Amino acid sequence: MKSIKFLAMAAIVSFGMVSCSDDDDNGGEIPSEDLRVELYASSNTDGNVTKYDMSDMSNTTSEMFVTLSTDSEGLYYDDDTNELTLSSRAPLQLNTYANIDAATDGVTLNATISSSPVLLSPRDLAVNDDIYVVSDNADVDGDTTTNDGRLFVFVKGDNGFTLRNTVTVDFAVWGIEFVGNNLYAVVDKTNQLAVFTNFSASNTTDATVAASKTITVEGIVRTHGIGYDDGTMILTDIGDAAVDNDGGFHIITDFDSKFSGVADGGTLAVSDQVRVAGSNTFLGNPISAEFDSDTNTVFIAERANGGGRVLAFTNADAGGNIAPSVNNTLSGASSLYFYSE
Template sequence: MKKNVIKLGLVLTLGSFVMTSCDKDDDDTVDTEQQDEQVQLFASNNSDGNVTVYDMISGEASTLTTTSTAAEGIYYDENTDEIIQASRSSNQLNAFANISTFLVDATVTASISSSSDLESPRDIAVNDNYIIVADNADVDGNADTPDGRLFIYTRSNGEISLRNVITTDFALWGIEMVGDDLYAVVDKTNELAVFTDFVATNTATTTVSASKRITIEGIVRTHGLAYDNGTMILTDVGDAASDSDGAFHIISDFDSKFSAVANGETMVVADNQIRVAGASTFLGNPVSAEYDADSEMVFIAEAANGGGRILAFSNADAGGDVAPSVNNSLASASSLYFYSNK
């Protein structure tokens, strides 16, 4: 059965979605185009590996039970109506078809799976028919030499096939495609890196340094990131052993601000960033983020506080100790993907 877990506050905040989805024509017939609008938040977790689908219009949620027992990294492809999820228990990518037909809780079976190439997948990003997976397993076995891998898969002819693997000279976690550029958090630091024209440029299995790497002032340890319409969200897990010292930063006009910082230099907080942190936020280890520029809503997968939560902030622009508009329990929440066809 569906569960009413999205609080009314979120639905009201996204009121334009709700109101237009229920409009009628002058003759009192339902506008089918508006009725077909979808606004959804997809979430993975490392507790049972299932997919939770939050419907922002109805205010309900459903659970898609998978064969994974832990999963991190999720993407919804509207063109194929598929969820693509990175399984940490089987170390592969799984694609689940015909997602829009599952209106209630259901058990789903992967229609396509990749080979089991991964060791410790943390996030995925999609660029056309390419699926990129950030893997934070220690590549050389030496903890004193940070490294990670970016697995590049192709999605074609009904298959997900590994094209090549890029080894990085820093540990990885969250990744985000902005156009053809791949942004990656530099795990265990407060840095952000970018690989320009990532898929087209890096076609061989080799080691590659980032095109640019900068420090984000005010952050202790970056983890998740999200970009929409010029705004970047970066999460800060702080001390990973603490469940109460997390935060996230909002960087509007991100492209010009990032360009203005030279390679190896620092983006200062003043005039550049808004920091949200404090006891009221319920942020401890915010491992993933999503952002909807239309509603200015920040979504957070919180892995530690209260055992795991899905948080949504509709009033974060002022910064500081802001209480979330939505606070739902999801054990070991690990990753998010926001989708709207509005």
């Protein structure tokens, strides 16, 4: 996913899970008409944002918002300010859009604040308070045979974004996720996961930094997407990037304890995970993930299969070759952010 979620109210439990039950009294709908359960998705194809109303998983609806971007990857919704921030690959900057709950289908969103166009190849956005971190997979040293990447650290203020510093790492980056003050980052082109403890406070100047800890996640070929909520981590597996039906995702419950139990350089056993993959899943290159613990739902942005899809899997704990509960086509689907109240 990839940032701090504002998930509340036990009533939400009813929304996704019950939608799959034929004998449910309310047909999978949340009792309150005013309750917002939304999934935001960005696109590499046109840079626009699609908002899905997920309050009834058996009958999702969507609205599309036009942005000044033509290619986007990485987004975050702040319910305190009712603002959506998008990481744009063209132009190469962060843009924040206001009054999102009043936006209507087809409207053009105008950025209220923006960063300078300093990004090179943004892939994900993680937020912790006023710190906005963008993972960027552009080559750093000019040598394509070496793996490296950047983490651009912005501070969001009333007048815009200030680039505080840039952290260079010795691996290609993609998905990132704050868990508390720790920043988790997938190690692209591998099946590894890294963490930078107390990231924002410990990395305040331009520097080349080693991860605090890196582990191998057994069973994954090449990871990209990452999502976390209430102790459960989701990691996606794109397999062969040139193949559109060999992807999957892993569910790691009790993640904090399991990750702590693996030494730096060690391996998290596949027996400590649940894998979802196969021909029924529509997973080829799943590049972004979100998780809602209240409804036990995994959301996936699938980039390759069918040209792009937004998928939702409810009760995927058993793993295997399962079909998604929601399967919406979205050209160039690139990143997700889930919000509920």
